[in-house]
Amino acid sequence: MSSEIPVKQVDPSPGPSKNNKKGEAVELYASRKKIYVKEVKGFFQRIRNVSLTLLMGMYFLFVWLTLDGQPLIHFDLPAREFHLYGATFYPKDFILLSGMLIICAYGLFFITTLFGRVWCGYTCPQTVWTFIFMWVEERIEGSRNKRMKLDKSPSSSEKLFKKSAKHAAWLLIALATGLTFVGYFYPIRELIVDLFTFQANGWAYFWVSFFTIATYLNAGWMREQVCLYMCPYARFQSVMFDPNTRVVSYDPNRGEPRGGRKKGVAPSEVGLGDCIDCGQCVQVCPTGIDIRDGLQYECIGCALCIDACDEIMEKMDYPKGLIRYTTENELEGKTSKLLRPRTFGYGIMLALMISAIIVTIATRVPAQLDVLRDRGALFSFNGQGRIENSYTLKIANMTEVPQTFTLSVAGLEDIQILTETEVTVASGENRSLPTVVDVPPESINESNNEIVFQATSGTDTSLSLETESRFVGPTR
Ligand code: SF4
Ligand code: SF4
Structure with a gap:
C-alpha cells in the first residue's frame, strides 16, 4: 500500500515548459462531477447507523430536556452563562472550555494515529447529515441507476414531483437542524413560539435561516466537496499516519492481477487475483475514489467499500477482507505495533488533560x-x-x-x-x-x-x- 498522497502537477504559466510542452493554457478549475452513491448494507454500515442514530437522537433530544427547571444544555449568551447538566459555567470558567477543546484535539490525534479517519467516517456532522440526506434521496428517487436515469431524462411531471419532494424533505431536515442548533442558545420552546408568531428578534431569524441553508447546501449539494476542499483536518491528518495506522485499504497482494470471471471460478483457475474488477467499491464510495489506487486524502474512512467488497467476496465464495482495516506494515507482511511512541505521547497528554479537567471541576468553588x-x-x-x-x-x-x-x-x-x-x-x-x-x-x-x-x-x-x-x- 502506498501512503503517498497523489498530487497532480499543473503549470498555469503560458509558454512551453517541462510539464506543458506545447505551452497550452492549463485549466486550474475542475467542475464537480456529481457522484451517484450506491446504497450498501453490511457490518460497517450497521455500526454507522447505530452511531448516527445515537448522535442525532442526542442532538435533537437534549435541547428539549430540563433539570430542576433549567435546560440541560443551554448557552445563555446575553446572561453570559453556560448551563450544562445542572451546573452553570461563567466566563470565569473559560479555562475549562479551553481544556475541553484541548482534550478534543488530543482525542482526535490519538484516535487518528491508531485508526485513521474514523472520526470522519462515523461521527463527523458533515458525514452524519450527508448520509441522512442520501438515505432520503434513495427513498424518494430510487437506487443509483434510477437516479442517474432520472437526471438524464427530459422534464416530466414525475421528475418534477420527485425532485420537489426530495428538496422539500431536505429543507425540512435542514430547518429542524437549524431550529435545534439555535435552541441551544435561545430556549427551544420560546424560540418556536416566538418564531412562528413573528415575535423573535431579528438575530433568531437570521441564525435559524443561516443554519438551515448551511445544512441544506452542505449535506444536499456540496457533500464530498466540503471534505475535499473545506475541511482542514483532511489536509493535515496524513501527518498523524504511520505504517502502523489501521486504515481502510485494498490488499493488492491478494487482489492483483484483477479481472472478471464467472461466479464460483477460483482465482488460480484463471491466473488472476481475488479482485473481479466489478467496480462496486467505487460505486459505493461517497467521495468517488477507487481505494485500489492506494491511500488517498479523499478517503474519509467510511468503510462502505469494505461492505461492498465483502458482499462480492461472499457471492464469489472467496474469503472476505480483500478491502479491510489494516496497516501498511501488515500489507507488507510485517508485524504491526498498536502502542508506539506517538500513541504513547498523545495518550499521555490526553490522560493528563482529562485528569486536570476532572480535578479542576471537582475542586471548583461555584x-x-x-x-x-x-x-x-x-x-x-x-x-x-x-x-x-x-x-x-x-x-x-x-x-x-x-x-x-x-x-x-x-x-x-x-x-x-x-x-x-x-x-x-x-x-x-x-x-x-x-x-x-x-x-x-x-x-x-x-x-x-x-x-x-x-x-x-x-x-x-x-x-x-x-x-x-x-x-x-x-x-x-
Ligand atoms: S468491490 Fe472488491 S472485487 Fe469489486 S472491484 Fe472493488 S476490490 Fe475488486
Ligand atoms: S475509499 Fe471511499 S468508500 Fe472506501 S472508506 Fe474511503 S471514502 Fe469510504
Whole structure:
C-alpha cells in the first residue's frame, strides 16, 4: 500500500515548459462531477447507523430536556452563562472550555494515529447529515441507476414531483437542524413560539435561516466537496499516519492481477487475483475514489467499500477482507505495533488533560470574592478617630440558587466593616458592594498592612470565600 498522497502537477504559466510542452493554457478549475452513491448494507454500515442514530437522537433530544427547571444544555449568551447538566459555567470558567477543546484535539490525534479517519467516517456532522440526506434521496428517487436515469431524462411531471419532494424533505431536515442548533442558545420552546408568531428578534431569524441553508447546501449539494476542499483536518491528518495506522485499504497482494470471471471460478483457475474488477467499491464510495489506487486524502474512512467488497467476496465464495482495516506494515507482511511512541505521547497528554479537567471541576468553588481597593483616597480618619479604607467587593454566585453571604474582615486588631455585612446574591449574579473598613490607629505599625476579607454563605456552608487585600494607613 502506498501512503503517498497523489498530487497532480499543473503549470498555469503560458509558454512551453517541462510539464506543458506545447505551452497550452492549463485549466486550474475542475467542475464537480456529481457522484451517484450506491446504497450498501453490511457490518460497517450497521455500526454507522447505530452511531448516527445515537448522535442525532442526542442532538435533537437534549435541547428539549430540563433539570430542576433549567435546560440541560443551554448557552445563555446575553446572561453570559453556560448551563450544562445542572451546573452553570461563567466566563470565569473559560479555562475549562479551553481544556475541553484541548482534550478534543488530543482525542482526535490519538484516535487518528491508531485508526485513521474514523472520526470522519462515523461521527463527523458533515458525514452524519450527508448520509441522512442520501438515505432520503434513495427513498424518494430510487437506487443509483434510477437516479442517474432520472437526471438524464427530459422534464416530466414525475421528475418534477420527485425532485420537489426530495428538496422539500431536505429543507425540512435542514430547518429542524437549524431550529435545534439555535435552541441551544435561545430556549427551544420560546424560540418556536416566538418564531412562528413573528415575535423573535431579528438575530433568531437570521441564525435559524443561516443554519438551515448551511445544512441544506452542505449535506444536499456540496457533500464530498466540503471534505475535499473545506475541511482542514483532511489536509493535515496524513501527518498523524504511520505504517502502523489501521486504515481502510485494498490488499493488492491478494487482489492483483484483477479481472472478471464467472461466479464460483477460483482465482488460480484463471491466473488472476481475488479482485473481479466489478467496480462496486467505487460505486459505493461517497467521495468517488477507487481505494485500489492506494491511500488517498479523499478517503474519509467510511468503510462502505469494505461492505461492498465483502458482499462480492461472499457471492464469489472467496474469503472476505480483500478491502479491510489494516496497516501498511501488515500489507507488507510485517508485524504491526498498536502502542508506539506517538500513541504513547498523545495518550499521555490526553490522560493528563482529562485528569486536570476532572480535578479542576471537582475542586471548583461555584462562587468568587474579588476585592478592589478604592484608589481615589489611600485612607482617611473618621469621627471616632479611626482610620478608614474603602473597597469594592465583587461577589459572584455561580450556583443554581440565591446565596446569602455574611462578610467579615481579619488581619488587624479591632478591624471592622462599617457598611453592610450581609448580602444576598442571586443565582448567576456578580454583585458589587461598596465597603468601608476601619481600625484604631494603634492597631497598625506599618503603612501598608495585609488583611483578609471573608464571605461565608448561610445557605450553603461549604461556600466560604477568602480574598487578601491591603489596608493603608499613615507612614510611621
Ligand atoms: S468491490 Fe472488491 S472485487 Fe469489486 S472491484 Fe472493488 S476490490 Fe475488486
Ligand atoms: S475509499 Fe471511499 S468508500 Fe472506501 S472508506 Fe474511503 S471514502 Fe469510504
